[in-house]
Amino acid sequence: MKRASARGSQLLAWVLWLQAWRVAAPCPGACVCYSEPKVTTSCPQQGLQAVPADIPAASQRVFLHGNRIAYVPAAGFRACRNLTILWLHSNALAHIDAAAFSGLALLEQLDLSDNAQLRAVDPATFRGLGRLHTLHLDRCGLRELGPGLFRGLAALQYLYLQDNGLQALPDDAFSDLGNLTHLFLHGNRIPSVPERAFRGLHSLDRLLLHQNRVARVHPHAFRDLGRLMTLYLFANNLSALPAEALAPLRSLQYLRLNDNPWVCDCRARPLWAWLQQFRGSSSELPCSLPARLAGRDLKRLAAPDLEGCAVASRPAPPIWTGGPADEEPLGLPKCCQPDAMDKASVLEAGRPASAGNALKGRVPPGDIAPGNRSGPRHINDSPFGTLPGSAEPPLTAVQPESSQPPGSPTTGPRRRPGCSRKNRTRSQCRLGQAGSGGGGSGGVEGSGAPPGLACGLVPLALTLVLWTVLGRC
Numbered sequence: 001m002k003r004a005s006a007r008g009s010q011l012l013a014w015v016l017w018l019q020a021w022r023v024a025a026p027c028p029g030a031c032v033c034y035s036e037p038k039v040t041t042s043c044p045q046q047g048l049q050a051v052p053a054d055i056p057a058a059s060q061r062v063f064l065h066g067n068r069i070a071y072v073p074a075a076g077f078r079a080c081r082n083l084t085i086l087w088l089h090s091n092a093l094a095h096i097d098a099a100a101f102s103g104l105a106l107l108e109q110l111d112l113s114d115n116a117q118l119r120a121v122d123p124a125t126f127r128g129l130g131r132l133h134t135l136h137l138d139r140c141g142l143r144e145l146g147p148g149l150f151r152g153l154a155a156l157q158y159l160y161l162q163d164n165g166l167q168a169l170p171d172d173a174f175s176d177l178g179n180l181t182h183l184f185l186h187g188n189r190i191p192s193v194p195e196r197a198f199r200g201l202h203s204l205d206r207l208l209l210h211q212n213r214v215a216r217v218h219p220h221a222f223r224d225l226g227r228l229m230t231l232y233l234f235a236n237n238l239s240a241l242p243a244e245a246l247a248p249l250r251s252l253q254y255l256r257l258n259d260n261p262w263v264c265d266c267r268a269r270p271l272w273a274w275l276q277q278f279r280g281s282s283s284e285l286p287c288s289l290p291a292r293l294a295g296r297d298l299k300r301l302a303a304p305d306l307e308g309c310a311v312a313s314r315p316a317p318p319i320w321t322g323g324p325a326d327e328e329p330l331g332l333p334k335c336c337q338p339d340a341m342d343k344a345s346v347l348e349a350g351r352p353a354s355a356g357n358a359l360k361g362r363v364p365p366g367d368i369a370p371g372n373r374s375g376p377r378h379i380n381d382s383p384f385g386t387l388p389g390s391a392e393p394p395l396t397a398v399q400p401e402s403s404q405p406p407g408s409p410t411t412g413p414r415r416r417p418g419c420s421r422k423n424r425t426r427s428q429c430r431l432g433q434a435g436s437g438g439g440g441s442g443g444v445e446g447s448g449a450p451p452g453l454a455c456g457l458v459p460l461a462l463t464l465v466l467w468t469v470l471g472r473c
Helices: 002-024 266-277 426-435 451-472
Strands: 032-034 040-042 061-063 085-087 109-111 134-136 158-160 182-184 206-208 230-232 254-256 287-289
Touching: none
Parallel strands: 040 061, 061 085, 085 109, 109 134, 134 158, 158 182, 182 206, 206 230, 230 254
Antiparallel strands: 032 040
């Protein structure tokens, strides 16, 4: 019995030795090969300038980081069918063959980070990596994400794309990544977040977009991110953010929006209202404009503070308003539409109606008499119903000595019938219309004529009076 046990032990030792010999025998020079806990070929920081040609076929992990490898050929890992982890970070990679990783159906982790000369990756590079759950492409100098680059990576959970030179987020770039939980995009040059940028990311838990150049976010950009818990948008160029974009984030717990040039006027009301009911953790949102609110936290403002339209002394960053006509960024801030009940809420406190607001010059039709558009602006010329400082007082403010102030009108002014040019001159027609509703030549103010027209008739009326008096004499 003892002899049989001894023979079994010797046989087991012999098998283990053979297995170790099979792994160690073809191990490349400058590398270390071992079989526990997994069959591993480790060659870090050895000054290698190319992928070793004799990597053991049984290798499950290959570590080639910290070398000078500049190119990954198509046949570099073709024999490593059992490979699950491959580290190529911190090399000098400038090109990867489109078929470099073909056949690695069991690959789970691929680290290509810290290769500043890579800059572009062929869209077919990751095809067939159906089990890949971690992909590092950070600090690679990438300028764009080719169409279909992540196609078929259904098992991917961690995608690192930070600290590159990405200048755009293509539509549907991540649409196949239904299991992705972490997406790192910070430290790039992304100027905007379009509607379809994150389409299909139903499992995303963390989205980092800070330290970019984001100036606008589409109102539907986060529509599929119902499970998102962390969103970082700090250190961008955001001056406004549609509350509609944040509404689908039902699971959001951590929100960082600081270090952006926020404009805290009427355009910020929806975002302010959303922040009031948000129960997670959020950063401060220091206001940049208007000047009276500079440095104050948008979340801590009162509703009356968010009135008016802040006008910058220099061109403001583009603001995305979400309308179909706003597909391109605007060069100047877009003011809120005047409220039906409170038109003065569009103006910044302390500013006159005609001083630099975005609605200046938008006069409702009919407020200016034909042929008199270059004259002074009157009370009805202003869309806010306030008197500009440079305007003359309306005729209704001048009461004749012998006339009584008219009663409060109960109905609006009625349209006057036009005059026939055959019978009357242009000036006589104006005088007739102005006096037709008031009873006598002295009732100009009760005629219901627009103040601009009435002001224009004053010299004509005086001339007519003088002519009548002198004619009688």
